[in-house]
Amino acid sequence: MNIKDLEKEYIQSLKHFYDAAEAKAIFNLSAISILKVTQSELLVQKDKLLSENHLKELINVLNGLKSGKPVQQILGKTIFYGLPLRINEDVLIPRPETEELVDWIIKEVKDKKKTILDIGTGSGCISVILKKNLPNLDVSALDISQGALKIAAENAKLNETEINFIEADILNYSSNDKYDIIVSNPPYIRELEKADIHENVLSHEPHTALFVSDENPLIFYDAISDFAIKNLNPNGYLFFEINEHLWSETLDILIAKHFKNIELKKDMQGKDRMIMARTNP
Known part of the structure; x- marks a missing residue:
C-alpha cells in the first residue's frame, strides 16, 4: 500500500x-x-x-x-510552540490557545523579569517554552499530580531546560517565595459544558485538569489570585487562560482584589481567552 x-x-x-x-x-x-x-x-x-x-x-x-484515543496520546508526543513534548493520559494535550498565551507572555515580558511560577503545569508546556525562549528566567512549575510532574520533568530534560518542580495543591499551598510572574491555565470547564466537549477528550484526558463544579467554577482563579497578591513582587504580572463564558466574572475577581492594568485578550478565534493583570508598584 x-x-x-x-x-x-x-x-x-x-x-x-x-x-x-x-x-x-x-x-x-x-x-x-x-x-x-x-x-x-x-x-x-x-x-x-x-x-x-x-x-x-x-x-x-x-x-x-x-x-477515540487522541493521536498525540497514541504517538506519545506533540509539537507545541515549535518544540517537541511528550504526552500521556496524565496530562492535557496542549491547545493552540495556550500557545497564544505563551506568545503573549514572551512578547510582554521579554527580559524585564527574572522569576516565574507556572501553576498547574501539566505537561510543562508553558514553563518549558518560557524557559527556552526566555533563558534568563528562573522557572518554577507546580502541579498536584505526580504523573503530570513526571511528564513535565521529562519534557524539561528533552528540551534541555532547567525547571524547579513543586508537587502541591494550589488550593492548600502557601509559600514565602516571591515571583515576578505567575501564570496559570487551571481547570475551568463547568460540568454543564461537558455536552460541548469532544468524546475523545472526555474519555482520554484527565478530568481533574479540565472540569470544575457549576457551583464554584472560578475556585482556582480566586485561590491563585490570592496567592499572587502575596507572592508577586511589585510590578509583577499575573497571566491566566480563562473560560470564554466567564471572562466578566474572572475580571471581577481581579478588580475586587485590586489588581491593576488588567487586560483581556481574544484568541485567534475571537474568543475572550486570556487575561493579564499587574500588581501595585
Whole structure:
C-alpha cells in the first residue's frame, strides 16, 4: 500500500470522529512521526510504497484512533510552540490557545523579569517554552499530580531546560517565595459544558485538569489570585487562560482584589481567552 491509499483509508475510517480535513491532518502527523520525514517530504512521496513495518505501525495508530484515543496520546508526543513534548493520559494535550498565551507572555515580558511560577503545569508546556525562549528566567512549575510532574520533568530534560518542580495543591499551598510572574491555565470547564466537549477528550484526558463544579467554577482563579497578591513582587504580572463564558466574572475577581492594568485578550478565534493583570508598584 502506498502513502496516498493509506491516507484515504484514514479519512474513510475516521469519518465518524473527524471531518476529512481533520482526518488528513491526523494522518499527516502520524506519517511524519513514524516515517521520520518532514511535511514537504511527505507531500512529494504520496505514491511511495510503505514498508511492512511502517504500514503495520500506521495501521496500529489508526486502530487506536478508531477507539477515540487522541493521536498525540497514541504517538506519545506533540509539537507545541515549535518544540517537541511528550504526552500521556496524565496530562492535557496542549491547545493552540495556550500557545497564544505563551506568545503573549514572551512578547510582554521579554527580559524585564527574572522569576516565574507556572501553576498547574501539566505537561510543562508553558514553563518549558518560557524557559527556552526566555533563558534568563528562573522557572518554577507546580502541579498536584505526580504523573503530570513526571511528564513535565521529562519534557524539561528533552528540551534541555532547567525547571524547579513543586508537587502541591494550589488550593492548600502557601509559600514565602516571591515571583515576578505567575501564570496559570487551571481547570475551568463547568460540568454543564461537558455536552460541548469532544468524546475523545472526555474519555482520554484527565478530568481533574479540565472540569470544575457549576457551583464554584472560578475556585482556582480566586485561590491563585490570592496567592499572587502575596507572592508577586511589585510590578509583577499575573497571566491566566480563562473560560470564554466567564471572562466578566474572572475580571471581577481581579478588580475586587485590586489588581491593576488588567487586560483581556481574544484568541485567534475571537474568543475572550486570556487575561493579564499587574500588581501595585
